[in-house]
Amino acid sequence: MRLMVLLSGLLLAGCASARHIYLPDGSAGRMVSCSGAEQDWGDCMNSAHKICDGEYRIVERYDERTGGALVPGDAGTQTWSSSRDRKMLVACKE
Secondary structure: OHHHHHHHHHHHHOOOEEEEEEOOOOOEEEEEEOOOOOOOHHHHHHHHHHHOOOOEEEEEEEEEEEEEEEEEOHHHOEEEEEEEEEEEEEEEOO
8 A cells, every 4th residue: 555655656746847937048948847757858858849839949957866765565575766856947949
């Protein structure tokens, strides 16, 4: 049961999202987040493509390993599970 709750939390935390942000030059940008064990850079790029209606420029990328926990497995074994905090700052091309 605890494993199901942990996996559900990881899946919910792994949804790609984006928010408006201003770039250092004052222009509009978007911070795209694709954090979690189930997400990767491809998810960030797909999200940026959707948000920008096609073309975008990557301004900066952030990638950091976050936390972790021992997850109980079969026959008394345990597995270390950690996650990634991925963010991509993009500027949509016009």
